[in-house]
Amino acid sequence: MKYQRVLLKLSGEALSGDRGFGIDPPVVDALTEELKQLxxxxxxxxxxxxxxxxxRGTVASKQGMDRVNADYMGxxxxxxxxxxxxxxxxxxxxxxxxxxxxxxxxxxxxxxxxRALRHLEKGRVVLFAGGTGNPYFSTDTxxxxxxxxxxxxxVIKATKVAGVYTADPAEHPEATLLTxxxxxxxxxxxxxxMDAPAVSLxxxxxxxxxxxxxxxxxxxxxxxRGEPVGTLVS
Numbered sequence: 001m002k003y004q005r006v007l008l009k010l011s012g013e014a015l016s017g018d019r020g021f022g023i024d025p026p027v028v029d030a031l032t033e034e035l036k037q038l039x040x041x042x043x044x045x046x047x048x049x050x051x052x053x054x055x056r057g058t059v060a061s062k063q064g065m066d067r068v069n070a071d072y073m074g075x076x077x078x079x080x081x082x083x084x085x086x087x088x089x090x091x092x093x094x095x096x097x098x099x100x101x102x103x104x105x106x107x108x109x110x111x112x113x114x115r116a117l118r119h120l121e122k123g124r125v126v127l128f129a130g131g132t133g134n135p136y137f138s139t140d141t142x143x144x145x146x147x148x149x150x151x152x153x154x155v156i157k158a159t160k161v162a163g164v165y166t167a168d169p170a171e172h173p174e175a176t177l178l179t180x181x182x183x184x185x186x187x188x189x190x191x192x193x194m195d196a197p198a199v200s201l202x203x204x205x206x207x208x209x210x211x212x213x214x215x216x217x218x219x220x221x222x223x224x225r226g227e228p229v230g231t232l233v234s
Contacts, residue, residue, distance in 0.1 A: 002226030005044040005120065007147035008035075009140065009157045012050035012081055014214055021053060023084050032088040034220055035125060039094050043224055044120040046150055048128045048143035049085060051077025057135070071135035075102055078139060082129035083107065095124045101133030101142070113149050120150060140194040144201045155207060156223055157194065158214035163231030164191055180232045193233060208234040 010031070013020070017027035038045055054077035060070035079100055086096045097119045098108035108129065109115065119126050131142040140157075147155045166189075167175040178191075183203035186193055193199065193211055202209055212219045212230030222229045 001041060001043065001224050003043070003153045003224050005046075005150065005152050006038070006224060007046045007048065007143055007150070007152040007155045008038075008220065009143040009155060010047060010049045010214070011159065012052035012054065012077065013160075014053075014158065015049070015081055015084060016053040023053065023081070025088075028084055028088050031214070032085060032092060032094075034214075034217075035085075035089060036092045036094050037221055038224065039123075039125055041221065041224065044123075046116070046120065046126045046128060046146060046152060047082075047085065048139055048146060049078055049081045050139040051075070051081060053077075054080060068135045071131075071137075072102075075129075075131045075133070078131060079104070079107065079129040082127040085127055089125060095122075096127060097124050098127045098129055101128075101130035116146075116150055126150075138195050138198065140198040141201065144194070144198045144207065147207060148201065148205050152207070154223075155202065155209045156220060157209060157211045158220065159211060160213065160215065162213045162216070163211050164193055164233070168192070178231050179228065180234070183233065186233060199233075202233070208232060 015023050015028055017024040051074045055073050057071035057074035061067035082098045086098050089096045099111040099116055100108045101111050103110045116126050128146045131139050162177055164178045165175040169175045186199055210223045210230050210232055212223055219229050
């Protein structure tokens with residue numbers, strides 16, 4: 001394997017499937033099967049999942065809700081999603097721990113960096129929930145922050161598309177897939193990969209990102225092995 005310690009960023013929508021809202025157990029089952037295969041390869045795996053399948057803080061705030069309250073609700077949504085992933089993974093025999101940025105000991109362990117590292121060393125999949133624990137920061141930024149803290153070698157952002165395109169492929173059929181792009185190009189060309197703070201953190205810390213299609217079977221495993229898949233941002 002090219003990468004031994006990996007941070008996988010999943011969108012909340014990935015858990016809802018075609019329903020577009022909530023959690024679809026068969027979809028979670030298929031998703032966790034991929035995570036199980038990664039674990040079987042010996043990858044030290046951290047996962048950050050969003051909460052957009054339940055509530056998006058930015059959207060709720062634009063509709064009149066207080067932004068801070070909306071963001072905290074979004075953080076709680078990520079805990080629900082992490083617990084769903086944990087349940088399905090442990091049914092498959094994969095040891096996991098959910099660590100939350102917001103303390104809720106009855107449900108999960110509080111996030112402590114040394115504890116997270118120890119879990120990874122023991123071969124447990126660590127599910128990071130609660131975002132950064134602060135409003136105004138996205139789960140993309142939380143993913144990059146956790147990746148840096150645990151010493152991950154790569155951030156893999158699993159999306160619904162094959163990688164980064166020159167334009168939105170849904171609106172521009174002529175858009176072409178970029179196999180590699182620099183952090184500077186992301187900023188200059190305003191490519192929609194992650195939000196600006198997340199990209200900036202990756203650039204400052206020399207942490208590469210791979211953007212790939214979550215629904216392409218084996219794509220994440222191929223990326224971990226160093227095979228060309230998706231788009232490499234470095």
